[in-house]
Amino acid sequence: MTAAEGPPTIEFRASARHRTAFMVIGLLLVVGASVAFNLVRGRQWWDGLWLGLLCFAILEVSRRVARPPDSGYQARLPLRLTGDHVEVSGPDDITVTIAWSNIARAEIHGVLAAFLVIEPVDPDRTRPPLKRWQWAGHGQSRPHEILVPLAHLTPGRDVLRRELARRLPTDRERPPAPR
Missing domain, CATH: 2.30.29 (PH-domain like)
Structure with a gap:
């Protein structure tokens, strides 16, 4: 960059990779918590696993419904x-x-x-x-x-x-x- 040029143009975007990583980490945390809960209670590790996944899905859907990306004139x-x-x-x-x-x-x-x-x-x-x-x-x-x-x-x-x-x-x- 020379002295005559200004700072470069930088574009900030939503990253699909960051979104996917966030979802995978959240899902792994829910599954891990569910498995740990079942093992502590003396149950088989997969018992009730569907319940944690269902809660995760409900939270994700409710978050999207509460703040839809194209509502109003939000930036x-x-x-x-x-x-x-x-x-x-x-x-x-x-x-x-x-x-x-x-x-x-x-x-x-x-x-x-x-x-x-x-x-x-x-x-x-x-x-x-x-x-x-x-x-x-x-x-x-x-x-x-x-x-x-x-x-x-x-x-x-x-x-x-x-x-x-x-x-x-x-x-x-x-x-x-x-x-």
Whole structure:
């Protein structure tokens, strides 16, 4: 990268491999707990194994029903970081572009169910301009916040944190918010 070029474009996507690994590990934990429970109780190890698998399936289905991926205007992956702006994907092929200088805050919250919170300084300077509560999602607390779920993110949350810290302007570089 030369001095004239900006930082490279990085695209964060949902990883099928991470999702599959999460499911396999969860399934192995449920099976292991069920087998251990049966052995401690003096039963044959396979007794009631179906019950643990059924509970795992019910939990997985209920999680998907409680938060369907295409409900409302909730942001989703892919998330693209370029030298000039951040691009957030939404439903119906809507992509919101926010310049780095127009970001009031961008923070990663949560551990198991992590999400990125992006709030613009001036919602009218985003492309397309954001309306109040337009991208309302589960857990949103401010009218122009965008919440991006980071489940099974690749290349990873650490890379996203590092890139946000590197690309976000400091308070001295950011223009004042309009009144």
